[in-house]
Amino acid sequence: MDDRQFFIIVQGLFEKSDSIGYDAVFEYKILCEIYGRSRVRIFAEQFDQKVYPGIPIDPVATLKENFEKNANAVIIYHYCDGWPFLDEFLMASLGNFVVRWHNNTPPWFYGATHRRSVERSTKGFRTILKFIENPGIRFWVNSNFTLKQLQVLGADPARAAVVYPGSRFLETQHGKLPAIVESMSSISVAAENRPVRLLFVSRVVAHKGHRHVLMFAGELQRALDREVSVTFLGRDDPATTLKSDLSALGKSEGVEVLLRGEVSEDDLYSAYRQADLFVCFSEHEGFGMPIFEAMRVGLPVLCLGRTALRELMRVHPFMLDDLDFSKAIAATRLLANEASRSDVLKIQSSLLETYTSQVIVRQLKAALAGIHGPWSSTLVDAAGIETRSADIRAQIAANMIDTHSSSTPPGEIADNFVTVYDIESYESLLGGARGLDTLPPHEAPADHLTLSHREFVTSHGTMLDEGIAFSANAANKNPPHVIYGPYEKFVRGYFSADFEFEAEDNGDGGVELDLDVLAEGVRPVSRRKVTVRSIRAGPPPRLLFPIVKDGTVVEFRVRVSRRGNGNLIFKGVTIRNMRQTVASLRDREAIPLRRLPWFKFGAPVGSLLGGIPPLAKKHFARGDQMRDGGRWSDAAEAYAAGLSYYPAAFPYFIQLGNCLKEAKRYEESEKAYQQALTLKPDDQDAHLQIARLYRMWDRPEEFNFHLLKAARVNRTTAEALAELGEEGANAVFISKLVPN
Structure with a gap:
């Protein structure tokens, strides 16, 4: 008999439009139906019972004592981008743990606008790597795409199961929609005496494609010679200027932009009811919940086939392989034809059969039974749906016109997964801003700082408390750099870098190391060969290098160029500002x-x-x-x-x-x-x-x-x-x- 208990943990249950919080509650309800309410509990650090009435939420501060009393409980941790209290608890404890991962946004989407978001993204992926290293932790992911991302990071897919996220728009009882949603299933085509109303629902952040939607709206307005209005619903990120940027872009494109922010559930339903087309040009989605919400209320959807959307939207005829505005405009024109619009909605209805509460229940039961790996499902009347979709695509192709647009912004490469090397690179970049750009120019004795070995990356070494240990005989022919990093930004000036090593006394003194200083990862600004013999005998080997341009990212590298027996420890690099030193150098006095x-x-x-x-x-x-x-x-x-x-x-x-x-x-x-x-x-x-x-x-x-x-x-x-x-x-x- 399965007598397990379940502890569901989520950091916050207080926001009215938090998809992660709602998924945790949705999961709680399903597990209660399967196992009984007494065997399922939900914990949160911050929560508001008014947002989730009828859900008994326990403070997370009581988790430890509850777990000690129920050591066999299954802990399901809804992971966002890092929660040190829970992360450390999971990795230090023995138990039955599941990390519910909704995917993390890659750091490159934030790099140009918001350092803090880059830090959170990078730390989030780093914690996932730590979870992967713990063989006792399993994963529930929200799509096959996220499963693949987990695998790219090094996880065995046999430790992960696909469980779709919950939504308020799923069938609730007896397979039927809530009444308010059911009544929206026949939205009429926009009358020509009012604007075409486009809708997108998402957080207002860089990778969601808001700019793409506005630029499409401008092209659509010019092609139709008819006003277009765009409504954006979703929480704004106050740390960026994206919201004001969108307002400015809307003015330049000549389209109406309505940035409504977070709205109530009723207002969200109304927005779906009033829109003519849901447009999602997001460049990274772990699942894409709003698209399914739109389809469930009978709203046609136009989307970019990126990441999880390509997997979940399958044969949808309005899914674009690329940001092709000509194709998007031709698809929008078809909605004026009642038969074509009806075909699109029938295809959407078939796609919805792959995402229901019953499907999620089957996925949860399979995951709890230890059945892991990708999730596969088939469409009802798949052949008929594919034929109908092909017909619509043919109509789109036949009605395409050249928009002559040259202003489409660049997009991310489809399914560009985050790798361990991406994480290491962004960590190194974020390690800067510790004073290299403010070193005092005329205080030579104190005019230095040390970059710890922990700020570097190693390909063949071992990170220890005292340094990075590496073998002088470990590298293969044409060896890569054993140590590299930490990608510091320098101001224009003249610097020295002292490479700190320890070499064992009985090692081969003829071992030779190549030390390099590179600017922007490609241009050598200084290089030097040193032997282990010279490292033992003298001060740390020094490289002097000039920096031409403020903000230049500098990288330090170590490579074994002549192998031999012995081991070394790299302890870091000490940087000195040499402006004072250079100014004080004088030619030696002439000898008679x-x-x-x-x-x-x-x-x-x-x-x-x-x-x-x-x-x-x-x-x-x-x-x-x-x-x-x-x-x-x-x-x-x-x-x-x-x-x-x-x-x-x-x-x-x-x-x-x-x-x-x-x-x-x-x-x-x-x-x-x-x-x-x-x-x-x-x-x-x-x-x-x-x-x-x-x-x-x-x-x-x-x-x-x-x-x-x-x-x-x-x-x-x-x-x-x-x-x-x-x-x-x-x-x-x-x-x-x-x-x-």
Whole structure:
């Protein structure tokens, strides 16, 4: 005997048009009919008994004690976008849990207008991922589309059942509609002496397609040469400007826009009664309740076949594959023909047979019996319905006219499911705004912040409390980045990034890591190779990078480029604002010529007057000859000899530095370039050459500094800008960052 008890939990039962709240109550009523009222309870954090008269609602604060007394109770949690109290309770407790998921709106619909909505969406999907990780939790989803979304996130469909949501418009007793709805089933075609009345019912949020409806209304009004009025019913989101945007769009399209907000149940019925056509161009629906409400009262429906609507509307002839206003207008024209309109309503009536209270009861019983996976149902007289629908589609195609519209807004790709990578990306983007754009410019000791390892994403590592652990031998051929993120927004400036690692002492010191800094995910602004040996021996490896444009999103990456045995822990990245540091860098003081190691001959320093002495010319010519033959050390010795006779020969200090650099005698090369800069502190070529030395020498701070000085001295120098371009900067950055 099935003696189970059921605890239905929903966060709010106080709003008059809350589909999730009503679904919980609808489910409560069905379970009471099946199991008896004494074995079913409903809990809510906020509730208003006046909104749900006759439903005994328990405060959720009593849930824990009730569950302790009834540990075998089935908990059915109506999940929205995150409720920490319940989420933690479910994941920490052992029991028979069902997450009733109505789908979540993808974060990309909110990205341009409302950060908080992006946060809620992303957190909502993250919690679903945590539920998926808990093998004891099952799911009841509202459509096959939502089941597929759950599967895309990693859930086994054998843990989920499809249970359609409840509606006040479903049959209540003996398979009949409530009287007020039954009386609406024969709405007449609009008389030509009044506007065509379009209706859409939904929350006023970005993805519901309100703008699409208004733009269609404008095209329809022009095509029919007749006034069109659009009524929107549904709660507005005060955090966005969408409501005022719709009013402005209605004026520009020349159509009447009535934004009524939330209305009572009676007013909702009246709106359906008075409308001529229900238009839904929503780009994301987990089920699409208002469409079924409209069909149930006999109102023709025009919809965009996206997400769950494509599955549920099936053969409806007014379902559009794309936002094709020409096809939508042709479909609307057919409603003036009584026979065509009657055929549309007959098809809608057949579709309604797939969504009744009896269907939901069968779905609930199947779910409670452990029967999971997609839900399938067949239409009564499916062949006849398909033939009738095909005839109507043919009539639509025959009556289409070109609207010449070029203003249709872009739409989301159909069935573009949210993936784990989408969630990770949006989490990383949301992790910004912690101070990178407000770092003080002249307080170097405190001018930094640390991005914790927890703000990064790893593909081959393991997230630990102390860092992200990864093996130096785990990556395959052509390995991806082991660590990436956290997609911070930077202001224009000059920054350093210290990559914090720990490497085990007995690991292979020859393991090599590639460290990258990328702007907007594609453009490298700095990169460096480091070995485990250098990580153990020195300070954290540092990358210096310029940012050209305010608001640039920066990403930091780590990749194992040379594998070996050993393990590492990535602890995060410390960012420093280098404006103070760059401003304070100065060329080192020149070393007296007699202290330089190349002056071996003891020759007297020649006069600076009267041109280059003959002996100096002789040594410089010999140096040129040795240089052309690639004999770098011999060439350097010859140039040094010539300079001892004529130390004012600036070009030969550059040549001396170049030859010593090629011979990998970096310290001596540095001194030669410094002497050149003593003679000509603002010479662009001298700064370029010493910058190249510092790059070979793995001294990125000095490398970037001298490149910046070279560009400041001569901004039009193609070679300097090309060099900077290799490091990700450009002329715009240089011209704005470094003053004349």
